[in-house]
Amino acid sequence: MSKTTVKNGITANHWGPGIVTVENGQLKVQGHPDDPDPSKINDNIPGALSGQSRIRRPAVRESYLRNGPGKTNGERGKEHFVEVSWDKAFELITAELQRVKTEYGNNAIFAGSYGWSSAGRFHHAQGQLKRFLNSIGGFVRSEGNYSYNAAIVLLPYIVGNFNQHIKQATRWTTVKAEGELVVMFGGIPLRNAQVSGGGIAQHKLRGDLLACAEAGVEFINFSPLKTDALEELNAEWLAPKPGSDTAIMMALAHTLLTHDLYDKAFIERYSVGFDKVADYLLGKTDGVVKDAQWAAELSDIPAERLVALAHEMTGKRTLICTAVSLQRADYGEQPLWMTVLLATMLGQIGLPGGGFGMGYAADASIGVVDRPIHWPSLAQGQNDVSAFIPVAMVSDMLLNPGTRYQYNGKELTFPNIKMVWWAGGNPFHHHQDLNRLRQAFQQPETIIVNEINWTATAKHADIVLPVSSSLERNDIGAGTQDRAVIPMPQQIPAQFESRTEYEIYCELEKRLGLNTSFSNNMTEQQWLEKMWSNLKMKADRAGYDLPELDHFFQQGEILYFDDPAPDAVYLEDFRKDPQAHALKTPSGKIELYSETIAGFNYPDCPGHPTWIPPREWLGAASSEHPLHLISGQPKTRLHSQLDEGAYSKSKKIKGREPVLIHPDDARSRGISDGDIVVLHNQRGQCLAGARVTDTVRPGVVFLWTGAWYDPDLNHSAHQDRHGNPNVLTHDYRTSRLSQGPAAQSALVELKRFEGELPEVKAFEPPISESQDQ
Numbered sequence: 001m002s003k004t005t006v007k008n009g010i011t012a013n014h015w016g017p018g019i020v021t022v023e024n025g026q027l028k029v030q031g032h033p034d035d036p037d038p039s040k041i042n043d044n045i046p047g048a049l050s051g052q053s054r055i056r057r058p059a060v061r062e063s064y065l066r067n068g069p070g071k072t073n074g075e076r077g078k079e080h081f082v083e084v085s086w087d088k089a090f091e092l093i094t095a096e097l098q099r100v101k102t103e104y105g106n107n108a109i110f111a112g113s114y115g116w117s118s119a120g121r122f123h124h125a126q127g128q129l130k131r132f133l134n135s136i137g138g139f140v141r142s143e144g145n146y147s148y149n150a151a152i153v154l155l156p157y158i159v160g161n162f163n164q165h166i167k168q169a170t171r172w173t174t175v176k177a178e179g180e181l182v183v184m185f186g187g188i189p190l191r192n193a194q195v196s197g198g199g200i201a202q203h204k205l206r207g208d209l210l211a212c213a214e215a216g217v218e219f220i221n222f223s224p225l226k227t228d229a230l231e232e233l234n235a236e237w238l239a240p241k242p243g244s245d246t247a248i249m250m251a252l253a254h255t256l257l258t259h260d261l262y263d264k265a266f267i268e269r270y271s272v273g274f275d276k277v278a279d280y281l282l283g284k285t286d287g288v289v290k291d292a293q294w295a296a297e298l299s300d301i302p303a304e305r306l307v308a309l310a311h312e313m314t315g316k317r318t319l320i321c322t323a324v325s326l327q328r329a330d331y332g333e334q335p336l337w338m339t340v341l342l343a344t345m346l347g348q349i350g351l352p353g354g355g356f357g358m359g360y361a362a363d364a365s366i367g368v369v370d371r372p373i374h375w376p377s378l379a380q381g382q383n384d385v386s387a388f389i390p391v392a393m394v395s396d397m398l399l400n401p402g403t404r405y406q407y408n409g410k411e412l413t414f415p416n417i418k419m420v421w422w423a424g425g426n427p428f429h430h431h432q433d434l435n436r437l438r439q440a441f442q443q444p445e446t447i448i449v450n451e452i453n454w455t456a457t458a459k460h461a462d463i464v465l466p467v468s469s470s471l472e473r474n475d476i477g478a479g480t481q482d483r484a485v486i487p488m489p490q491q492i493p494a495q496f497e498s499r500t501e502y503e504i505y506c507e508l509e510k511r512l513g514l515n516t517s518f519s520n521n522m523t524e525q526q527w528l529e530k531m532w533s534n535l536k537m538k539a540d541r542a543g544y545d546l547p548e549l550d551h552f553f554q555q556g557e558i559l560y561f562d563d564p565a566p567d568a569v570y571l572e573d574f575r576k577d578p579q580a581h582a583l584k585t586p587s588g589k590i591e592l593y594s595e596t597i598a599g600f601n602y603p604d605c606p607g608h609p610t611w612i613p614p615r616e617w618l619g620a621a622s623s624e625h626p627l628h629l630i631s632g633q634p635k636t637r638l639h640s641q642l643d644e645g646a647y648s649k650s651k652k653i654k655g656r657e658p659v660l661i662h663p664d665d666a667r668s669r670g671i672s673d674g675d676i677v678v679l680h681n682q683r684g685q686c687l688a689g690a691r692v693t694d695t696v697r698p699g700v701v702f703l704w705t706g707a708w709y710d711p712d713l714n715h716s717a718h719q720d721r722h723g724n725p726n727v728l729t730h731d732y733r734t735s736r737l738s739q740g741p742a743a744q745s746a747l748v749e750l751k752r753f754e755g756e757l758p759e760v761k762a763f764e765p766p767i768s769e770s771q772d773q
């Protein structure tokens with residue numbers, strides 16, 4: 001492959017722009033000087049791109065290569081792979097695509113392919129795969145995401161589209177100017193604001209929050225983790241039982257109601273259904289009064305504190321911030337709906353520094369920056385298959401073809417999947433109950449995975465295609481919600497035998513004898529030019545004069561546009577004129593009670609916010625599994641990406657992911673800081689390194705997500721040696737309404753590991769043999 005090698009240059013990642021240098025063969029990626037708070041995740045890039053886990057050649061699972069699809073005897077995830085030539089890999093895939101299409105049709109191909117892949121507008125792994133499969137008749141897709149599925153489905157019924165909410169989130173500038181109190185459920189963890197989909201040129205959240213604190217804004221942090229609030233904010237830390245926030249918010253609402261501290265005029269003008277919720281809070285419908293005493297028992301937060309807080313919130317300009325982590329849990333719709341109810345009762349929605357926001361810090365751009373124009377992307381074409389699943393039902397689908405289930409008011413049926421193709425995601429990181437996913441992954445006749453590294457997902461495939469990383473291809477970078485466009489000229493040659501996804505599908509298009517509806521007969525360069533001229537035209541209309549693409553690449557400079565709404569206030573328009581700016585809900589108002597949702601008759605998501613005790617939480621803890629496991633986002637990487645890199649490895653304990661445990665819980669189990677521990681429950685077990693700290697609530701253990709799943713298949717419980725929390729999480733959903741993942745509701749026990757410590761094999765390639773070219 002002939003490609004240019006630029007010695008010094010610029011690139012873009014989901015965690016920000018990077019300055020790339022190659023000196024004496026050593027690759028280095030550093031933050032950009034324009035970025036006030038660059039991310040250290042950059043440090044993972046060199047080690048992970050050339051480490052042992054890098055996929056070097058196409059590879060095929062042994063018995064699949066021997067016996068062909070469907071009738072292999074071996075077990076996915078256990079067997080080794082044979083490295084083959086690209087020619088052989090293409091031959092196998094071409095034949096298999098034709099067979100599956102002919103025998104079963106395109107609705108037997110699942111390519112939901114959920115995952116973050118890499119930054120870059122053209123070489124977007126999912127976009128490329130979906131465009132290619134659409135050119136051959138389509139595929140079964142997935143809907144929603146793992147991040148905030150309950151919010152995506154619920155909010156349109158009660159306040160309007162969630163993505164709109166994210167885009168218009170109340171800015172910190174307005175909190176600094178007029179805010180007095182920020183009440184955070186799940187904090188605003190700066191570690192998470194390192195990333196934004198597609199990238200973020202300048203990390204400003206830290207500065208924004210510090211400016212608010214300096215201006216005298218007070219912060220309250222309801223969270224199992226003290227560090228979810230930046231230390232300098234001096235936030236009051238209240239550590240409830242995880243999963244009890246709905247009860248806490250109900251107690252606050254009940255206090256506002258019974259102390260006559262709520263805004264009746266606002267409720268009357270801007271919402272529907274208050275009376276029904278009020279009756280519920282007062283216990284008129286179920287005999288349970290949702291007062292502070294009731295919530296104190298459920299949450300461990302003293303009743304007096306809750307009563308006092310309700311008074312503080314009503315007397316001050318208050319912003320309620322709810323982390324999306326809270327809705328990644330059993331009945332995760334409820335804390336969202338309660339957030340809306342509470343903010344409606346306070347009557348400050350649409351005022352600067354007031355109201356509510358969901359997902360601050362879940363993405364570096366929320367409440368910080370917005371884009372002036374839509375950045376270009378690769379069109380995916382038309383999918384002729386209508387079947388889809390809610391994203392987190394992948395195991396259910398593979399294990400139960402033909403079964404019916406409920407989703408968002410509809411009854412749907414699982415398709416019968418014969419082929420799975422995944423590009424740009426790692427379900428063996430992101431999905432819950434990985435032992436169950438392992439079983440589910442035995443069902444299809446063929447699994448193809450495109451990957452950069454030998455992740456556990458690649459190890460559970462039949463055919464693995466090595467793809468080049470973003471440093472190994474030319475692209476245009478722009479965060480979905482950022483105001484900057486970043487050149488991404490290729491920095492290093494494609495490593496080993498890796499190819500870009502685009503090259504892979506162009507070759508398949510040829511071999512399958514298709515017309516050129518995938519490639520349009522264009523090169524990478526021609527596509528980038530097409531995207532650039534499209535962007536240039538839009539920019540021109542908005543009053544910006546962009547350089548030519550080659551100039552943009554040569555200059556290596558970030559192009560900044562103006563933020564269209566630096567002082568945005570969520571629902572300001574609606575507040576000013578609720579008729580002209582009616583919400584896109586059935587009534588046009590905030591729905592505190594939803595006729596539509598009530599009409600679905602779902603016991604796990606009734607027509608108004610309801611306290612439903614989670615399936616697994618400290619309120620239901622047993623002596624067998626007395627600890628609540630929270631698995632939040634890791635500071636040292638983006639999910640599971642680049643886990644073999646230096647920064648990620650630097651925080652591991654004897655090679656295992658750290659688990660935070662309170663000194664009391666450690667002491668009673670004879671555990672010291674730095675010990676290796678076994679976390680276990682009825683679904684599985686994993687090893688982790690104990691980090692003993694009083695910044696975590698007693699009774700809660702906190703294990704970061706993303707350590708590559710590394711099961712010891714000779715161990716009776718398939719013990720994971722590396723520390724992936726998803727061997728412990730359950731595979732039930734939030735509710736029938738949104739079928740969102742509910743990873744944060746999990747009970748476990750933990751003990752000190754005794755005996756000889758098994759080696760971590762997560763990064764070892766599973767290769768037994770290499771065939772000639």
Ligand SMILES: Nc1nc2c(c(=O)[nH]1)N[C@H]1C(S)=C(S)[C@@H](COP(=O)(O)OP(=O)(O)OC[C@H]3O[C@@H](n4cnc5c(=O)[nH]c(N)nc54)[C@H](O)[C@@H]3O)O[C@H]1N2
Nearest residue numbers: 115116117118125146147424425426430450639640641743
């Ligand atoms: N227990 C628990 N589980 C969770 C969560 C939790 O809070 N708790 N959070 C959930 C959330 S919010 C999310 S979003 C998911 C994230 O889940 P994923 O998005 O699946 O996680 P990533 O590790 O980002 O996976 C991306 C994969 O794409 C690969 N990749 C990168 N670039 C390319 C490319 O150009 N081409 C190809 N083919 N591959 C590429 C990377 O090597 C990596 O393996 O995890 C979810 N899982």
Ligand SMILES: Nc1nc2c(c(=O)[nH]1)N[C@H]1C(S)=C(S)[C@@H](COP(=O)(O)OP(=O)(O)OC[C@H]3O[C@@H](n4cnc5c(=O)[nH]c(N)nc54)[C@H](O)[C@@H]3O)O[C@H]1N2
Nearest residue numbers: 147186192222223225242243323324325362632633638639
């Ligand atoms: N560095 C880094 N940043 C990331 C990511 C990453 O992988 N790495 N992933 C990104 C993605 S895809 C997403 S969706 C977002 C996710 O953003 P979030 O979902 O907000 O992130 P989490 O880390 O899961 O949770 C935030 C905090 O919520 C608290 N919490 C959990 N359960 C409860 C509860 O029941 N009650 C209360 N009061 N608090 C609780 C935990 O202490 C946790 O630290 O993060 C993004 N940011």
Ligand SMILES: [Mo]
Nearest residue numbers: 145146147148
């Ligand atoms: Mo996410």
